[in-house]
Amino acid sequence: MGKKTLIIPCSGIGKAFGSISRDATFRVVDELRPEKAETNCLSLLVMGDEDAKRQVQTSKCIAVDGCSFECSKKNIETAGGKVFAHFRVMDLLRKHRDLKPVDVTFLDDNGVKLSKLLADEIAAKVDELGVETE
Amino acid sequence: MNIKPKVGVVSCSGECCGLGTLSRVATRLVLEDVRADDTVTICLPLFLAGSEQERGFAREFPTIAVDGCHKLCAKKAIEKYSAPTADSVDVEAILEEWRERAPSARRELDSVGIRLAGRIAEVIAEKVDIVRGDA
Numbered sequence: 001m002g003k004k005t006l007i008i009p010c011s012g013i014g015k016a017f018g019s020i021s022r023d024a025t026f027r028v029v030d031e032l033r034p035e036k037a038e039t040n041c042l043s044l045l046v047m048g049d050e051d052a053k054r055q056v057q058t059s060k061c062i063a064v065d066g067c068s069f070e071c072s073k074k075n076i077e078t079a080g081g082k083v084f085a086h087f088r089v090m091d092l093l094r095k096h097r098d099l100k101p102v103d104v105t106f107l108d109d110n111g112v113k114l115s116k117l118l119a120d121e122i123a124a125k126v127d128e129l130g131v132e133t134e
Numbered sequence: 135m136n137i138k139p140k141v142g143v144v145s146c147s148g149e150c151c152g153l154g155t156l157s158r159v160a161t162r163l164v165l166e167d168v169r170a171d172d173t174v175t176i177c178l179p180l181f182l183a184g185s186e187q188e189r190g191f192a193r194e195f196p197t198i199a200v201d202g203c204h205k206l207c208a209k210k211a212i213e214k215y216s217a218p219t220a221d222s223v224d225v226e227a228i229l230e231e232w233r234e235r236a237p238s239a240r241r242e243l244d245s246v247g248i249r250l251a252g253r254i255a256e257v258i259a260e261k262v263d264i265v266r267g268d269a
């Protein structure tokens with residue numbers, strides 16, 4: 001079994017965008033590409049957990065951010081990881097202006113649609129990056 | 135007039151397991167419903183990325199960290215970069231005390247998970263009341 005692509009969402013809690021980044025990531029790692037992708041806690045990584053840091057430093061990373069602050073991307077890079085692809089929910093929303101999400105705790109219909117669209121894009125990128133042989 | 139500051143309730147990101155989802159949903163229930171008028175949140179990823187606004191809030195105002203597991207990342211982060219938390223919640227420890235299982239799914243909580251999140255939200259709300267001096 002090769003090394004999986006590591007997908008880290010920002011999981012911002014204040015707006016729906018963070019929830020969508022998180023939901024889309026789980027769709028990919030748990031449902032769409034469980035054999036090729038995995039995730040880990042952003043907060044664990046930033047707090048200096050050695051296993052999490054090693055995982056980031058030795059994996060192809062995909063950052064999934066909700067907003068323009070790009071916390072996931074910044075924190076992966078701070079931890080010494082390389083971001084091979086970067087997605088932002090706000091960019092996806094620009095392409096689908098009719099899907100404005102509102103609810104944060106439990107995604108509303110528009111949030112779910114955006115999450116599915118984003119998950120498909122991330123899954124395609126996971127396929128493109130391939131699985132590294134360990 | 136005695137104006138009481140709002141309490142910052144800060145959930146870990148907890149992407150690795152259902153415990154993180156539980157801590158996040160419980161926190162959102164407190165913010166949106168159970169103690170909507172008394173609480174705010176700060177965005178932990180932004181806080182961790184170095185936002186001075188988020189870190190400044192946690193220095194100036196009382197915070198309650200809500201962590202999914204015993205690693206206590208939210209609590210440790212706040213105390214490392216801002217100030218001691220006013221209180222904290224370890225969801226994994228609470229489930230052990232209640233003899234409840236952690237949710238198996240992390241994307242969506244089932245009805246059992248949502249009920250647990252509601253109970254944890256009540257625990258957080260009690261701590262909010264104590265921190266604000268309302269208890």
